Amino acid sequence: MLGRSANAIFWMFRYLERAENLARLLDTGFRMALTRDHLTAEEEWRSVIETAGMRDGYQEQNATYAGIQVWNYILRDRDNPNSIRSLIGAVRSNARSARNTITTEVWEAVNESYLQLNDLLSRPVTQAGLADAISTVKRESTLVRGAMDGSMLRNDIYNFARIGSFIERADNTARILDVKYYVLLPSLSYVGSSLDNVQWETILRSLGAERAYRWLNAGQLDARGIADFLVLDGRFPRSLRFCYAKIRSNLHSLALQYGEEVHSHEVMRNADLKLQDKDIDVVIEMGLHEFLSDFIVTNNRIAAAIEADYRFSD
Amino acid sequence: MSPTYTSTFDEMHTAEGAVRSAYEGYCSWYDEQDASGLHRKHREAEAFFRRTGITFNVYGQDEAEERLIPFDPVPRIITAHEWRRLSKGIEQRVRALNAFLHDLYHRQEILRAGRVPEWLLKGNPAFLPHMSGFTPPGGVYTHITGIDLVRTGPNDFHVLEDNARTPSGVSYMLENRETMMAMFPELFTRVKVAPVSNYPRRLARSLAACAPPATKGRPVVAVLTPGIYNSAYYEHAFLADQMGAELVESSDLRVVDGRVQMRTTRGFTPVDVLYRRVDDDFLDPLTFNPESMLGVPGIMDVYRAGGITIANAPGTGIADDKALYSFMPEIVEFYTGEKPLLPNVETYRCMEEDGLKYVLDNIEELVVKEVHGSGGYGMLIGPTSSKREIAKFVRKLKANPQNYIAQPTLSLSTVPILTRKGLAPRHVDLRPFVLMSPNGIEITPGGLTRVALKRGSLVVNSSQGGGTKDSWVLEE
Incomplete structure (x- = not known):
């Protein structure tokens, strides 16, 4: 396949993943804000912007953190390159530019999602419309993934799509955990102590993990357990461990198809082995923030190595 | 030759209101339909086009806006007998065009014979001196041609234009049929229509048959598009997808080791046949427009050395020139020794x-x-x-x-379209698509029917508010 197409597909799935994670983040913010007084609600929305990594852009336009401003900025602001509207536009544009590498089913799922969301987001989203907007984003993303699963050949194209999804997902999980955990835990002495349960839940909810976590831990909420689950539990599909197992498996398929391993495979293998060796108590002791910052840097390095090895650009 | 009909020829109904034989099967089906059902299907078709992204961008608009070309669900129908006659005329014309282009870029016998004046070439930017003395692989210039036909009477088809530069619209021929079959499957069990769906396969085969001498193994075919903002991008992607060919842009291609190669995830791979949807002027910044970002620097040298086939051949666009068109009767006669089967418009x-x-x-x-x-x-x-x-x-x-x-x-023929008040006649033209390779000429039965949606309008161009219809050739 063309390097340019590999690039388009890889980023298409990164953007799609990012849009879905933003929707989940908004969902969490919204639920939290509903149960708070006015001031704490603003605090919650500020944290959403922070977690989404949009502070600078947001502050250029807004002085306060009113909910309606925040969700409209994240959902539909055209000047925000990471707004869901911008991301969905980029997903479609990438799909169009690599149209002959994806099946009609995938293309139609992307195009329909785009048309529906673009229409939905062409007007400001009110409080009454927010839940619908959020669930539409999640549904459309699921639709595209499903079309992908059911119709695509398991070849290089599929593998680049999957690698893009999991690189982005790992990055997002690490960022959400980092920001939320950091906000929640100003000092290490809080680890292990019982905090506001609702606050803890925001981390899990932002990653769609609250049900899975509860199911595995019989309702026990503590910082260590949550960090362990989101970083190291290979059963949870948004954990760092899970994402890396998937990327390795997709890179392995690529190596089988192409008949050779290249540099990025080694970079990935090393990163994964390092992650597998981790013990959550040691990670927390050494500093979760430091660990996550390192992780994000390494994750970017893996993506860059793949992009270079497979000639995504000239 | 100039048409003398005082009233417009309607292809479905005679002046007395009787249904013509081509439409008998369709009309008996139509009479059984209720209007609201037809309108509902019509709306579904629009939604289908929107969903599949069959859109085009209009030139000259600030924002690259994607529009739908309106689709009318009443087919345009041609009998097997009419089609046989037409296709003979089309084949003759395309053969003549190809021979003319070869002559123009070699001995120019037709100019020496005084049948076509030299002023046609002088200062004509579509004539490319770089092509002089060079014969494209297989001797084919016009791999793909669209011949625009208009009808003025029962047996009167005229050629309105020849499109040999980069004829577009074939994706509509294919998608309109798909849409009709999805909307009205039972109609196709009642009326036997010649299929068009093998066009992409034929195109791939036809292009591969023109592979250059440097080809090793199975020819690699790629479609060159200016990119996603081009008005016909949908068609470029569609054809590449249907042919199983790569869809390449300028940035994917580079001359490496005397071949035009595309950058794949595994390195550079030679392209043997390039179906380019980029005009001559933009093809090679080293030879033509130096500002071009759409072409491949050095491709013309590779081409002349037998390293790649470019379809259609550079310099073919002169056949689209409307002054040259006026000499087509002489051109057809000069190269085929026969009178043209399809007349020009005066x-x-x-x-x-x-x-x-x-x-x-x-x-x-x-x-x-x-x-x-x-x-x-x-x-x-x-x-x-x-x-x-x-x-x-x-x-x-x-x-x-x-x-x-x-x-x-011309008083172009009409075919009814579906309106809120039922069927209403509108003017149409027809663009059949013609493939040429050393193995011969293939014409897909049917083509693209464009229809002026406004009553009385003669302008069928999609850029000017025209629509399209499915075009049927009946099987015997």
Whole structure:
């Protein structure tokens, strides 16, 4: 396949993943804000912007953190390159530019999602419309993934799509955990102590993990357990461990198809082995923030190595 | 040759209101349908087009806006007998065009014989001196041609234009049929229609048959597109997908080791046949427009050395010239030794003194076109223009007469479209698509029917609000 197409597909799935994670983040913010007084609600929305990594852009336009401003900025602001509207536009544009590498089913799922969301987001989203907007984003993303699963050949194209999804997902999980955990835990002495349960839940909810976590831990909420689950539990599909197992498996398929391993495979293998060796108590002791910052840097390095090895650009 | 019909020829109904034989099967089905069901299907078709992204971008608009070409669900139907006659005429014309292009870029016998004047080539940007003395692989210039036909009577088809530069619209021929079959499956069990769906396969085979000498193994075919903002991008992607070919852009291609190669995830791989949807001028910045970002620097050298096939061949666009068109009867006769089976529309050349005088004296009755224009831009339709518009056009015409030709306003045939008030006749044309390779000429039965949606309008171009219809050739 063309390097340019590999690039388009890889980023298409990164953007799609990012849009879905933003929707989940908004969902969490919204639920939290509903149960708070006015001031704490603003605090919650500020944290959403922070977690989404949009502070600078947001502050250029807004002085306060009113909910309606925040969700409209994240959902539909055209000047925000990471707004869901911008991301969905980029997903479609990438799909169009690599149209002959994806099946009609995938293309139609992307195009329909785009048309529906673009229409939905062409007007400001009110409080009454927010839940619908959020669930539409999640549904459309699921639709595209499903079309992908059911119709695509398991070849290089599929593998680049999957690698893009999991690189982005790992990055997002690490960022959400980092920001939320950091906000929640100003000092290490809080680890292990019982905090506001609702606050803890925001981390899990932002990653769609609250049900899975509860199911595995019989309702026990503590910082260590949550960090362990989101970083190291290979059963949870948004954990760092899970994402890396998937990327390795997709890179392995690529190596089988192409008949050779290249540099990025080694970079990935090393990163994964390092992650597998981790013990959550040691990670927390050494500093979760430091660990996550390192992780994000390494994750970017893996993506860059793949992009270079497979000639995504000239 | 000029049409003398006082009333318009409707392809479905006779002047007395009887159904013509081509439409008997369709009309008996139509009579059983209820109007609301048809309108519902029509809306579904629009939704289908929107969902599949069958859109085009309109030139000259600020934002690259994607539009749907309106689709009308009433098919345009041609009998097997009519089609046999048409396809013979089309084949003759394409054969002549190809022979003419070869001659033009070699011995120029036709100029020496005085059948076509030399002024046609002088200063004509579509004529490429770089092609002189070079024979493209397989001797094929016009791999893909679209011949625009108009009908004025039961047996009167005329060629209105030849499109050999980069004929577009074939994706609509294919998608319109798919849509009709999805909307009205039972109709196709009642009326036997010649299939069109094998066009992409034939195209792939036809292009592969023109592979250059440097080809090793199975020829690698790629479609070159200017990119996603091009008005016909949908079609480029569609054809690449249907052929199983790569869809490449300028940035994917580079000359490496004397071949044009594409950058894949595993390195550079040679392209053998490039179906380019980029105009000559942009093909090679080293040879043509140095500002071009759409082409491949050095591709012309590779081409001349037998390293790649370019389809259609560079320099083919001169066949689209409307002044040259006026000589097509002579051209067909010169190369085939036969009278043209398909007549031209009578054409006056403003470049010639007599022609210009006639055009100026009769401009209210004529259609005046730019010789290099396309897409219905830059033309004047005398009978429907105001005095002011005509006066303005006459000034342009007088300032630069060699830039114009004129034709009588033809009474194009009509085919009904579905309107809120039932069927209503609208003017149509027909663009069949023709493939050429060393193995012969293949014409897909049918083509693209364009229809003017406004009552009485003669402009069928999609860029000017025209729509399309599925085009049926009946099987015997």
